[in-house]
Amino acid sequence: MGDAVDAVMDAWRRERPDVDIWPVGVVGRIQRLARLLETEIQDFFRRYGLDNSEADVLTTLRRSGEPYELTPGQLVKASMVTSGAITKRIDRMVTKNLVERVPDAVDRRTVRIRLTAHGRQTIDDLFALHIANETRLLQALDRDRADGLADALRTLLQSLGDTSLT
Amino acid sequence: MGDAVDAVMDAWRRERPDVDIWPVGVVGRIQRLARLLETEIQDFFRRYGLDNSEADVLTTLRRSGEPYELTPGQLVKASMVTSGAITKRIDRMVTKNLVERVPDAVDRRTVRIRLTAHGRQTIDDLFALHIANETRLLQALDRDRADGLADALRTLLQSLGDTSLT
DNA sequence: TATCGATATCTTACCAGTAAGAGACATGAG
DNA sequence: CTCATGTCTCTTACTGGTAAGATATCGATA
Numbered sequence: 289m290g291d292a293v294d295a296v297m298d299a300w301r302r303e304r305p306d307v308d309i310w311p312v313g314v315v316g317r318i319q320r321l322a323r324l325l326e327t328e329i330q331d332f333f334r335r336y337g338l339d340n341s342e343a344d345v346l347t348t349l350r351r352s353g354e355p356y357e358l359t360p361g362q363l364v365k366a367s368m369v370t371s372g373a374i375t376k377r378i379d380r381m382v383t384k385n386l387v388e389r390v391p392d393a394v395d396r397r398t399v400r401i402r403l404t405a406h407g408r409q410t411i412d413d414l415f416a417l418h419i420a421n422e423t424r425l426l427q428a429l430d431r432d433r434a435d436g437l438a439d440a441l442r443t444l445l446q447s448l449g450d451t452s453l454t
Numbered sequence: 455m456g457d458a459v460d461a462v463m464d465a466w467r468r469e470r471p472d473v474d475i476w477p478v479g480v481v482g483r484i485q486r487l488a489r490l491l492e493t494e495i496q497d498f499f500r501r502y503g504l505d506n507s508e509a510d511v512l513t514t515l516r517r518s519g520e521p522y523e524l525t526p527g528q529l530v531k532a533s534m535v536t537s538g539a540i541t542k543r544i545d546r547m548v549t550k551n552l553v554e555r556v557p558d559a560v561d562r563r564t565v566r567i568r569l570t571a572h573g574r575q576t577i578d579d580l581f582a583l584h585i586a587n588e589t590r591l592l593q594a595l596d597r598d599r600a601d602g603l604a605d606a607l608r609t610l611l612q613s614l615g616d617t618s619l620t
Numbered sequence: 621t622a623t624c625g626a627t628a629t630c631t632t633a634c635c636a637g638t639a640a641g642a643g644a645c646a647t648g649a650g
Numbered sequence: 651c652t653c654a655t656g657t658c659t660c661t662t663a664c665t666g667g668t669a670a671g672a673t674a675t676c677g678a679t680a
Contacts, residue, residue: 291611292618299517304581311588314600315491317607322488323534324614325481341636351465360659368489373637375660380636397645397658415470422477428613429606434480437606440599441483445457447594448490452458507666527628539667541630546666563628563675 293317325425332421336414341369341377343418346386346411349403357390357402386410459483491591498587502580507535507543509584512552512577515569523556523568552576 293316300309326340333343348366349356358366363374378401381387386407392398403411426434445451459482466475492506499509514532515522524532529540544567547553552573558564569577592600611617 289617291608292616293608293611295618296517299519303517303519307582307585309585310597310600311585311592313604314592314595314607315495315588317604317611318484318487318491320534320616321484321607321610321614324611324616325484328614329481339636351462351469353465353469361657368486369636370638371659372639372661376636395646395658399659416473419473419475419477422481425614426477426480426610428609429480431476433606433609434476437603438479438483440595440603440606441480441487442457442459443594443599444487444592445459445483445490448487448494448591450458450486450490451455452461505666525628526630535666536668537629538631538669542666561628561676565629 291317292320328425329418329421332418333414336410338410338414341373342381342384342386343411343414345374345377345381345401346403346407347415349387349401350408350411350415355402356408357400359392359398359400361398363401381407457483458486494591495584495587498584499580502576504576504580507539508547508550508552509577509580511540511543511547511567512569512573513581515553515567516574516577516581521568522574523566525558525564525566527564529567547573 293313296316297309297312300307300312329343330340333339338346344367345363348363349358352358360371360374360378363378364371367374378387378389382389385404387401388404390400390402392400429437459479462482463475463478466473466478495509496506499505504512510533511529514529515524518524518528526537526540526544529544530537533540544553544555548555551570553567554570556566556568558566595603
């Protein structure tokens with residue numbers, strides 16, 4: 289008994305035996321897993337009054353280290369969404385007192401987005417729990433298989449040019 | 455030199471050495487890859503006047519076999535989007551003459567969504583090219599590594615309950 | 621056969637994100 | 651010093667999807 293993608297592949301082999309559809313076994317699974325994992329992670333953060341997009345910004349700022357601030361442009365590069373989406377996220381998060389906009393002393397085009405004390409506290413309280421939740425989602429893989437999986441995924445990401453966040 | 459996720463993990467190890475963040479190496483990569491692959495595949499279909507959501511419906515109907523029709527409910531289960539989204543997709547695709555709604559003879563609650571001749575032609579013309587494009591996206595992996603990757607992803611999907619499309 | 625819960629599709633109000641570009645500011649070449 | 655070009659953030663109009671529920675129909679049971 290396979291997974292949902294095995295069913296898709298069986299159907300294609302019946303309908304289009306002339307095409308070797310092996311890439312579907314990788315691409316289709318990555319897409320389905322991404323959706324399932326995103327839903328699970330969203331459920332986790334929602335229990336604490338956050339959503340995925342807010343958690344994305346909070347974690348990006350937190351792991352950047354003291355003083356926990358980045359420009360909107362840096363957040364765009366780290367996030368895989370457009371600048372318009374980042375502006376809106378920041379607007380929402382300012383009203384929730386998770387981040388604040390502080391003017392840049394040197395370059396007046398630039399704004400710095402800084403974690404508030406509340407934002408810092410929120411993500412620090414949640415981070416270990418969030419990682420524990422991701423560990424639970426991956427518990428079907430032992431550590432060796434997980435490492436092998438991560439290696440193969442890294443190879444793909446590098447080949448697609450995903451080598452930097454800045 | 456690693457990928458973008460290696461940079462994220464290095465940052466976390468510096469900022470939160472108390473947390474073992476190994477799951478990020480899998481979850482983060484699946485999420486980034488899903489976005490990158492989706493963008494690439496969207497670019498591919500856009501060259502032929504389609505978008506991802508339309509291609510999703512066309513492929514689902516095509517691989518279901520003669521007479522190339524499914525109910526909206528079956529499309530919902532195959533697609534990972536809500537029924538409202540499927541209704542809208544069908545509306546758009548009807549105006550583009552890719553599918554048609556045909557009443558079900560037996561159950562009048564049910565509608566059958568059927569590929570038109572144009573829809574059938576469109577997906578049949580594109581399918582082999584689409585698979586060739588996916589093959590290109592995965593060319594960094596040889597066939598053995600791709601099989602191993604697919605196996606690990608299948609294990610995860612099954613553990614998360616993703617075993618059927620119906 | 622009348623009724624009631626289950627099922628199937630569609631509707632409505634809303635929202636996050638996108639694409640394109642506007643506006644403000646910086647900077648280097650001449 | 652000036653101006654043209656580049657950079658940075660934000661705005662606007664739009665779109666695809668969601669959540670919740672309305673509407674219509676089916677089917678089992680008393």
